[in-house]
Amino acid sequence: MFPCIETADEAAHAVRLTRFPSPDSPDGLRGVAGMVRAAAFGMRRDYLQTANAQIAVIVQIESARGIDEVERIAATPGVDCLFVGPADLAASLGHLGDSRHPDVETAMARVLAAGKQAGVAVGIFATDTAIARQYREAGYRMITLSADVTWLLRATRQALQEVRS
Known part of the structure; x- marks a missing residue:
């Protein structure tokens, strides 16, 4: 996975880095x-x-510049997946901390459309199963569900709650 890919040239370079x-x-x-x-x-x-x-080449689209170039990035030979970074994308679009802002959602829809047009999977990070289900229904094909530390924190909170009750 390559972070913050903003141009087709950067995507092509990422592909080259994965090939013998x-x-x-x-x-x-x-x-x-x-x-x-x-x-x-x-x-x-x-x-x-x-x-x-x-090998799978996954490029992260998480900036306004990446959105501007997403169709060209998606069409880059060897790119297998566009992975949306909503929080970083929100910050880049001037909406720090608001990954549900309409501008961010419009940009995310553009990534989905570019992936579909190019026959490339589109992925995203989901914080819980309900959001993961929404993303799947929207057309995301690679969904990272939470993170190990989140699962550990949830289990610890649940255990503490049981002990304290």
């Missing part, structure tokens, strides 16, 4: 390291031959 130099990706810039988890620490002999086709 090979006949199908002669401009690939990915460093060759066989002793990594993805290669089963050297046990997957075909890793260097198959990795380019198996």
Whole structure:
């Protein structure tokens, strides 16, 4: 996942960073390291031959400039997912702390439309299951549901509530 991608050139560079130099990706810039988890620490002999086709390139769209270029970013060969950052997008659009502002929602709809037009998945972060369901119905195909620290906090609060009652 690449943060704050604002142009098609930046998206293309992100793709290059994920590709090993090979006949199908002669401009690939990915460093060759066989002793990594993805290669089963050297046990997957075909890793260097198959990795380019198996990696997902996710670019975050979280600025006004990124919105202005989102159709070109979505059409960049090798980009698999546009991931919306509503909080950062709100700040960039002049609505710090208000990710539900109509300008932000309009921008998010533009990202969804660009992804659909280009055949690229669009993702977003949801804070709870109700919001995740709304996003799914809106057309988001990759939804990150909360964060580990949020789940731990919820479980801790629930446990404390049970102990105190």
